[in-house]
Amino acid sequence: MLFNTIDFAIFLPIVFGLYWLLKTTGIRSQNFLLLLSSYFFYGWWDWRFLGLILFSTIVDFTIGIYLEKTSAKRHRLALLITSLSINLGLLFFFKYFNFFLDNLNSAFEFFGEPIGIRAAQIVLPVGISFYTFQTLSYTIDIYRKKINASKDLIVFASFVSFFPQLVAGPIERASHLLPQFERERKFDYVSAISGLRQILWGLFKKVVIADNCARVVNSIFSNHAELDGSHLFIGALFFTFQIYGDFSGYSDIAIGTSRLFGFDLMKNFSFPYFSRDIAEFWRRWHISLSTWFRDYLYIPLGGSRGSLAKKIRNTFIIFIVSGFWHGANWTFIVWGALNALYFLPLLLSEKNRINMHIVAHDRKYPTPKELGSMLLTFSLTIFTWIFFRSENLGEALAYISGLFRNPHSYIELGIYLKHYQLFLLLFFFLVVEWMGRKGEFALDRLFSGRSHYAFRFSFYQLIVLLIYWFNAEQQTFIYFQF
Amino acid sequence: MKSFLFKTASFLALSFLLIALIFFLFVRSSKKISKEYTFSNEHKVLFIGDSHIQNAIIDSLCPGFLNMGKNSETYYYSYHKLKAILATENKIERVLLSFDYHNLSNYSDAFFLGEKSPVISSEYFHLLPKKYQIQLLVSNWDKLPTFTRQIIKESTRIADRSNRPFPGKFRNDFFRTQAEDSSIQKRIQTQFYSKKGLNDFSQFNLNYLDSIRLLCQKKEIYFNLIQAPVYSDYLDLIPEEYIEKYRSTTYKFSKETLVVPFDSTTKSYFLPDGDHLSYEGAEVFTEQVLNLDVFNCPKNISTNKNLQ
Incomplete structure (x- = not known):
């Protein structure tokens, strides 16, 4: 369902009315309504991919609980890797599989050994990059012991599929959004x-x-x-x-x-x-994605600390990955690399935060x-x-x-x-x-x-x-x- | 919460009323202009119908002719347009309505209440009776902003009095084109077939064909059916059922049907779809129409006596 349609103009007041009518019955019923509405909202576009969200939700909910229960480092790491593999695996399959296949074909053709593997007919599920990153942040934050795992599947499923931001963000952090589902909401005029x-x-x-x-x-x-x-x-x-x-x-x-x-x-x-300047631009553009990459990629890589080579490497990695997040196309990679080139002089001259x-x-x-x-x-x-x-x-x-x-x-x-x-x-x-x-x-x-x-x-x-x-x-x- | 709901509802209601007010004022103004509009004294013969006739008759070649064909105009729209024109216009002596094989097919029913309705009906909206206007607004409720905006835009066009308040005029920008097999096939598919197979006949259109004839009779105006030529290969592909239906319908209107001789085998007389005349074809066809017995054009078309 698109925001700029009559469908949404009808959907929103109905959900709004029911939601606040349910206030007296408690947050659980309100959350349940939000969950149903979110699945309806998403299913309006293509109900077949609801299964994918549901699968991702159950996997991360279960892994989250086990991560919290387990104290052994090796087990915790294994659980984290499982979650990352499943989420990123799905993302890779739906979004990047054909891109890699095309490039593999081109590479073999370049060396005179064409392999001619046909591209698969894959439909990209709307918003997959957004909700995947949202659930990833949840698992990583539990692994880092920054948040506790959610014990309520309805709450967690509502967090993953919250309809206003399900298909195009902002990419929320579990530490910010999840507690809002757990506490009572008051209508604020x-x-x-x-x-x-x-x-x-x-x-x-x-x-x-x-x-x-x-x-x-x-x-x-x-x-x-x-x-x-x-x-x-x-x-x-x-x-x-x-x-x-x-x-x-x-x-x-x-x-x-x-x-x-x-x-x-x-x-x-x-x-x-x-x-x-470009540094300021990136603090103001798609903030939820930029800060996601900063917290879960750039800083773990060492950020702007370390040698000159490391700074340059990290800057290129974060911008190129950010570009690649947008789509499986070299154009996005070049777009990211260009932004890295714009950004580097500011970083190296320490003018990126002026x-x-x-x-x-x-x-x-x-x-x-x-x-x-x-x-x-x-x-x-x-x-x-x-x-x-x-x-x-x-x-x-x-x-x-x-x-x-x-x-x-x-x-x-x-x-x-x-x-x-x-x-x-x-x-x-x-x-x-x-x-x-x-x-x-x-x-x-x-x-x-x-x-x-x-x-x-x-x-x-x-x-x-x-x-x-x-x-x-x-x-x-x-x-x-x- | 009450205050929020009240303020939001008031704001939205006011927005709605404001837009509704603008809408009704514009539609009213268009209606008024169309009621006051008078044609030039020289226009005695009116051609109406869809793109077939719109492309085919170069009315500037004969002072008495007025081509008011309009692409995608079904008989429902032609009827209401003609009714509005004849309500104030008493100089028109003859109406020639375009009648072709595709007019029998129900593919064009979607032009009234179907998916193409908002685009097509917006130009005729001010000419329609209230109950049909409401019907259109209700059936296009999901596209209401776009639909009403198009109607307002049409009204602003009409408000510029240099334009006629009735849609349609000769238009043919197709020079040096010729019929092509692939386009003909596509055209045939669009007009006569759907996923379910052969299209049904459009009873809706046929009813309005009768209504147009009755309207002309009532106004004591000569009425004729005229067929804009189609390319011979296109003709060969028309389903037999439609050929038969066309025959029986023209038989019913045998007194009114005009037969215009035309060479339908010359590719360059047609657009690639084989279903419309190119400018070159329109020149030849107009000439042939002028030579029909019913006209003594261009010498003296201006009096009733010359009309048979």
């Missing part, structure tokens, strides 16, 4: 209203920004060989907004929806396009230097997104070389005027994001204490109207495929 605002803004980002950009982007990327550089630049620029609107929009709706049920999910995006606060946090406008840094970081990001969006490396390189085709076209106003409506929407979007950058999300503290109620009300109605009017052809969320 302020939090619920804030949740609705976040849903509204998430919908705007997805439906108005991402889906409208997608129309132009799809057409430009599929015809890039025949288009001038200026068109390709517009395609890359719009994709930069599409991916942000799409993914952060999903996260906003997920977090907002959770708030309606008394849950607090972690922040996943924090105005990444206002970053002044921009910890949001830009102009005590001012209205940025300084010229800040503006320059933001534009530079933004431009570097646009470049990397070309790899992310392209079908293969050849297409990405052709696209990049196409950016220099007929350079005179860059000064033809007509090309930009053709998309004037979308530029105006993006301008509105950026203004609102800029004004709201000090909050958890753009509308969070946009009007705090200084605007008349009627003004705020009208502004939200305007957003609804914009969503209604610019609702482009429905596109699925990009991150569902990951």
Whole structure:
């Protein structure tokens, strides 16, 4: 079920109503309702893969209990390896099997010994990377004795399949989300209203920004060989907004929806396009994944400590693995490697932690230097997104070389005027994001204490109207495929 | 909780009312414009139907002709469009309705209440009676935002008074095309077959064919059926049942059916699907239509006396 459909608009109020009606009967029945709703939500897309979630849930629940009971180091390690093998094995099979097969075929062909193994017909289950990483964090944290194993299968299953964040995150840590299922939830008016605002803004980002950009982007990327550089630049620029609107929009709706049920999910995006360097960008983009890799991969590898070679190795590993997490394609690996290249100079010169606060946090406008840094970081990001969006490396390189085709076209106003409506929407979007950058999300503290109620009300109605009017052809969320 | 529910419900209700208000104002305005619209005095002969006739008659070649064919227009839409036109228009002397084999197939029933309904019906919405408007809104409830928005967009087009408030006009951008076997096969499959096998006849369409004839009779306007040519290979692939049904229907309308001589074996007269005329084919076909006995075009089409 997609968030931006009538189906979800019907599903959500029903579950919300039943959930709070069940409050008097206790958290167990509320959790059970959430579990059923989550399976229904997921099964709406394809019920066949419910079995996979159920299997993963039972495996990790059982291993978690045994891990806690066992004190022998060898046994604990064996249990951890079992959990990792099963979870990563499933992920590998569904997501990476054909990729490895293709590359194996290519390698043998290169050496003149073609083996010609056929690719398998495998359907990628939606959200497998997200819930796999969530359950992995659970097992690893028990192994590290950071958390206790859950003794309640309903609670644990609800944690794994919690519908707002099941298919595209944020990837929650067991230490943060699991206890919320174990304690009584109270309806909090302020939090619920804030949740609705976040849903509204998430919908705007997805439906108005991402889906409208997608129309132009799809057409430009599929015809890039025949288009001038200026068109390709517009395609890359719009994709930069599409991916942000799409993914952060999903996260906003997920977090907002959770708030309606008394849950607090972690922040996943924090105005990444206002970053002044790549290190700051990665602290603000897909935070739940970046911190996951930091805690479970980068730090165990030694992090930024140790020799120069080790620092470089660790940086490349984390960025390349992060790229590969997105999909079984060399384009994602190059995307990760490019980000590592951007990041390394900052790490090595120890400038990777100089921009910890949001830009102009005590001012209205940025300084010229800040503006320059933001534009530079933004431009570097646009470049990397070309790899992310392209079908293969050849297409990405052709696209990049196409950016220099007929350079005179860059000064033809007509090309930009053709998309004037979308530029105006993006301008509105950026203004609102800029004004709201000090909050958890753009509308969070946009009007705090200084605007008349009627003004705020009208502004939200305007957003609804914009969503209604610019609702482009429905596109699925990009991150569902990951 | 009560306060939350009340505020949320009020907010959503207001959003809904606001959009509903905009929607109804626009639909009303389109209806009003269509009621006030008058055609040019020279238009005496009206061609209506779907893309077949839309592509086929180059009305600029004859001042009396007005081609108001529109792609995917089924007889249900043609009927309501014609009814709205004739409600205020008294200069039209003859209506020629496109009638081809595919008009018998029920594949086009989906254009009214099926999956293609939101796209197609939005242009006709303001011309439909209230009960059908409600029927369309209810049947498209899951696509309501897109559907209503398309209707509003259509209304803004109509509000620009340089456009006619009725959908349809001659359009053919197909130069140097020719019929191709693979496209013909696909077209035949789309129009006459589904997963279940041969499509049933569309009683819905046939009923409205009768309604159009009755409407013209009531308004004392000449009514004719006209067939836009199809490529010979396409014709060969039409299922026998449809050939038979077409024969029996044209027999029923024998007085009204016009036969236009045309060379259906020249590939370049057609689009790749073999089912529509290319611009070159349209030129030839229009010329043939002009030579029909019922017209004395282009010399003097402008009076009733010249119409048989």
